[in-house]
Amino acid sequence: MSLIWLIPVLLFPKKAKIISGVIGLVLWSSSLITLGYFCIYKQEFSQSVLFIIFESNTAESSEFIAQYFKWWMLLVFAGHTFIAFSLWKRIEPIELSTKYAVIFSLLIFTFSIGLPTYKDFVIKDKSWPDSMDKLQLRMEPAEPWQLVMGYIQYRKQLANMNALLEQNDSLPPLSGLKQKNGDLPSTLLLVIGESTNRNHMSLYGYNRETSPNLKKIKGELAVFKKVVSPRPYTIEALEQVLTFADQENPDLVMTKPSLMNMMKQAGYKTYWITNQQTLTKRNTMLTTFSKQMDIQKYMNNSRAQNSREYDENVFGPLEEALKDIAKHKFIVIHLLGTHMKYDYRYPPEFEKFKDAKDLPSHFTEMQISTINSYDNAVLYNDFVVNKLLTMIKDKNERSLMVYFSDHGEDVYDTPPHDMLGRNEGKPTAAMYTVPFIVWQSEKWQASRRLDLSKFLNRPYSTSHFIHTWADLVGLDFSEFDASKSIVNESFKEKPLLVGDPKVKGQLRELKQ
Numbered sequence: 140m141s142l143i144w145l146i147p148v149l150l151f152p153k154k155a156k157i158i159s160g161v162i163g164l165v166l167w168s169s170s171l172i173t174l175g176y177f178c179i180y181k182q183e184f185s186q187s188v189l190f191i192i193f194e195s196n197t198a199e200s201s202e203f204i205a206q207y208f209k210w211w212m213l214l215v216f217a218g219h220t221f222i223a224f225s226l227w228k229r230i231e232p233i234e235l236s237t238k239y240a241v242i243f244s245l246l247i248f249t250f251s252i253g254l255p256t257y258k259d260f261v262i263k264d265k266s267w268p269d270s271m272d273k274l275q276l277r278m279e280p281a282e283p284w285q286l287v288m289g290y291i292q293y294r295k296q297l298a299n300m301n302a303l304l305e306q307n308d309s310l311p312p313l314s315g316l317k318q319k320n321g322d323l324p325s326t327l328l329l330v331i332g333e334s335t336n337r338n339h340m341s342l343y344g345y346n347r348e349t350s351p352n353l354k355k356i357k358g359e360l361a362v363f364k365k366v367v368s369p370r371p372y373t374i375e376a377l378e379q380v381l382t383f384a385d386q387e388n389p390d391l392v393m394t395k396p397s398l399m400n401m402m403k404q405a406g407y408k409t410y411w412i413t414n415q416q417t418l419t420k421r422n423t424m425l426t427t428f429s430k431q432m433d434i435q436k437y438m439n440n441s442r443a444q445n446s447r448e449y450d451e452n453v454f455g456p457l458e459e460a461l462k463d464i465a466k467h468k469f470i471v472i473h474l475l476g477t478h479m480k481y482d483y484r485y486p487p488e489f490e491k492f493k494d495a496k497d498l499p500s501h502f503t504e505m506q507i508s509t510i511n512s513y514d515n516a517v518l519y520n521d522f523v524v525n526k527l528l529t530m531i532k533d534k535n536e537r538s539l540m541v542y543f544s545d546h547g548e549d550v551y552d553t554p555p556h557d558m559l560g561r562n563e564g565k566p567t568a569a570m571y572t573v574p575f576i577v578w579q580s581e582k583w584q585a586s587r588r589l590d591l592s593k594f595l596n597r598p599y600s601t602s603h604f605i606h607t608w609a610d611l612v613g614l615d616f617s618e619f620d621a622s623k624s625i626v627n628e629s630f631k632e633k634p635l636l637v638g639d640p641k642v643k644g645q646l647r648e649l650k651q
């Protein structure tokens with residue numbers, strides 16, 4: 140992509156100095172921003188950064204610069220500028236016949252833009268907008284496209300999100316919504332994990348000690364043993380988990396109020412704290428959900444999902460939220476959990492599993508290393524979830540916490556042990572089996588005794604979670620369906636449907 144800038148210099152060799160100077164100035168000034176960002180965060184610039192910058196007010200931005208600007212960054216900028224400038228000073232016209240200049244220019248254009256676009260649009264038969272999206276994606280890492288594409292993507296996803304929010308605003312509220320336990324104060328914490336298969340947690344019987352913290356307090360937890368997710372992908376799963384939509388009624392996502400709407404309607408002050416990316420094309424729906432809340436804290440600015448970002452990012456914002464004096468608080472925490480790339484999910488001190496110990500002998504060296512990384516990520520996730528629980532427990536309030544993972548993950552778990560990750564087209568149980576844990580504080584139990592121990596073996600899909608949540612926190616309304624709440628006496632076992640509901644004939648029982 141950067142080679143493209145050679146084309147004008149090749150075609151107009153006599154003006155090489157001035158052309159390269161002008162192009163250089165543009166690239167240099169945009170690179171200063173992304174270089175500065177890299178100095179602070181050790182990360183590439185992205186549309187998520189722009190989203191966060193435009194979301195926070197200017198006072199915060201100047202505080203931000205004061206806090207992060209370090210004197211050595213001036214040296215980095217000076218070095219960066221000096222190298223570019225001294226290269227430019229040495230530029231001389233390229234001695235090339237016009238014929239070769241044109242041929243080289245065409246070659247550069249063909250290989251950077253022409254061929255990839257032809258491949259997407261003609262050979263792979265993608266739509267024109269999709270082909271252009273792909274092209275933008277390839278351009279993004281190069282200057283000055285990081286800024287330009289970041290901004291274009293930001294505007295585009297923002298427009299999509301605002302349209303979704305407008306639609307959500309126009310929905311009629313839930314009818315007859317009331318709090319069953321009167322007006323008692325309550326702090327509710329909903330922790331949504333990521334890509335964690337419960338069968339890799341020692342809390343659920345895994346033979347490696349991957350959840351020592353939660354196991355220690357097992358007696359305080361209701362650990363549900365047969366909960367599954369409806370879809371193996373974050374957005375698709377959470378669209379059902381956080382709304383009235385389910386596998387049989389996928390369209391209710393946008394036509395009925397969400398769980399977030401419900402909590403606001405019930406008078407809660409609502410918080411959304413996330414360590415997931417925000418305004419990427421994939422995550423627009425999630426960001427829309429977050430915007431249905433009162434306060435948002437976006438802790439992840441990465442351009443790529445596969446970048447290093449630890450979940451301890453959320454501790455600070457949670458501490459702040461817990462200090463809020465609002466009588467009714469509802470806090471959603473969205474973790475990166477054990478999402479690929481597993482190595483990037485935990486700090487070095489959590490690298491506990493390093494060899495083939497406690498693993499069956501059929502795994503290859505490569506597989507063992509991947510499983511070890513995953514188990515280390517599960518171990519770190521145990522630390523994070525336990526820490527969140529400790530934070531809310533220490534407040535000694537009337538509080539409740541629910542933790543589950545959005546979906547599972549197959550880390551060579553299913554025979555013949557060659558599947559890594561998730562694939563809805565070739566589903567395995569490991570992609571759907573999730574941890575599901577409820578914790579209730581002493582004060583909570585004193586005012587609302589809920590004996591969950593008899594419900595732990597119920598087969599349940601998180602697609603009906605909104606009913607369980609309403610039941611747990613004591614909300615009633617006409618749309619509430621007790622048969623879909625895992626903690627209700629009137630619960631009815633339903634088929635655990637998996638597959639894409641929009642593809643005809645793909646829905647099936649997980650057991651199959």
Ligand SMILES: [Zn+2]
Pocket residue numbers: 333334371372373374545546
């Ligand atoms: Zn996910």
